[in-house]
Amino acid sequence: MKMVNQYDAIIIGGSYSGLSSAMTLGRSLRKVMVLDNGKPCNRYTPHSHNFITQDGVVPYEISQKAKAQVLAYPTVSFREAKVLAVLKTEEGFEVKTSDDSFFAKKIILATGIKDIFPDIKAFEDCWGKSILHCPYCHGYEVRSQQIAVIGNGDIGYDFAKLIYQWSNNISLLTDGTSTLSKEQADKLTSMGIRIVENKIEEFLHTDGQIESIKLSENLELFVDAVFARVPFKQSTNFAENLGCNFLPSGYVQVDEMQRTSVQGVYAVGDSTSMMRSVSVAVATGTKAGAMLNKELIEEEF
Structure with a gap:
């Protein structure tokens, strides 16, 4: 199983930041698995704005087009699955879903946040x-x-x-x-x-x-x-369980290239920044993909 499900990187979350990371890594000839539960945090929003070339487009249409373009790269795979756990191993990481396990050298957390709505009707x-x-x-x-x-x-x-x-x-x-x-x-x-x-x-x-x-x-x-402005919590506890540092605001702490405090773990998108827009999410994903690939090169060379 481990040989079949072994990847350079596993991306947890297949929305804008996750797909952006996957494209960068696919273009770098890296074997990548994207695992997504199909619940992006902007699913409530009818139109996306302030993203050049996509202004006013329905968010679902952007993500579907992005997914099709990303999966055109033969080394990128996508699976709809709910991730149950992310574990550190001697060789990297193990990601467990309800029916399988996947293994990777690096992890990108593109899991987003969950808004906490006030108890006001409608x-x-x-x-x-x-x-x-x-x-x-x-x-x-x-x-x-x-x-x-x-x-x-x-x-x-x-x-x-x-x-x-x-x-x-x-x-x-x-x-x-x-x-x-x-x-x-x-x-x-x-x-x-x-x-x-x-x-x-x-x-x-x-x-x-x-x-x-x-x-x-x-x-x-x-x-x-x-x-x-509503309070939020991280959509998953993966970053916390892996030992990643958090900012006082509740966001996962990352550096300028989206690296967390844990070696081999990157975090992108809404889980890392109050700048909640598609354009910012895409930018963080691109940076993480490029840095992850460079990190692998340094380890392999």
């Missing part, structure tokens, strides 16, 4: 459609519209200030008593940003497109879009 239904996380990915499409920003304290102040670039019709929803400083509140008010302290009860929408927000005290706020 939040998840609207996430990625009209409840948005990134103004650079979606701000242009809702420019000059009626926008609500969810946040409080320093985080809420900074987020509202950022979104102001795209619209002058902004309400900051603190979802309870404001923890803004007086200086922050005064500045937001002077810029025309309304501060709403009512609790958020429900997002009223049609097919994920927000029409209004139901607030406490029988208030209703009509909006076209909402910007929110």
Whole structure:
């Protein structure tokens, strides 16, 4: 089994960063296996933006085209499978799925993160459609519209200030008593940003497109879009189990070439950076693939 399932690199996660790594390694004549569970974190989003040549394209279409191009390289294989464990061995790494084991000299973790949604009715239904996380990915499409920003304290102040670039019709929803400083509140008010302290009860929408927000005290706020930052956790515990270091923010710590603190383990994409966009994910995958190949050359030469 080990001889059959032996690879130069195994990539766990077959979305944009994983496929980008696979292409770089396939073009380097490396034998690669990509294992993917089919649940990319941007599956909620109808369109991808801010990626030249792909602006406005459906994310699924980008990934399917990328997959077809990557698998044109004969040394790259792709399998839909849920990875159960990644283990360090004397010769490299063993990756276990529910029905098989794979072995590789190097590992690339392209496993992404999992958003933790607040307990507000219909939040998840609207996430990625009209409840948005990134103004650079979606701000242009809702420019000059009626926008609500969810946040409080320093985080809420900074987020509202950022979104102001795209619209002058902004309400900051603190979802309870404001923890803004007086200086922050005064500045937001002077810029025309309304501060709403009512609790958020429900997002009223049609097919994920927000029409209004139901607030406490029988208030209703009509909006076209909402910007929110939600907490997250790593989608898997593979990096933790392998002993990789993490940043205080919860991202896997990597260097400029996507190497983790564990020799032979790379991490790419959303699990390593708050810059959650397809273009950034692709760039991290390309860097990791190139560095991994160079590392193999140094070991073989």
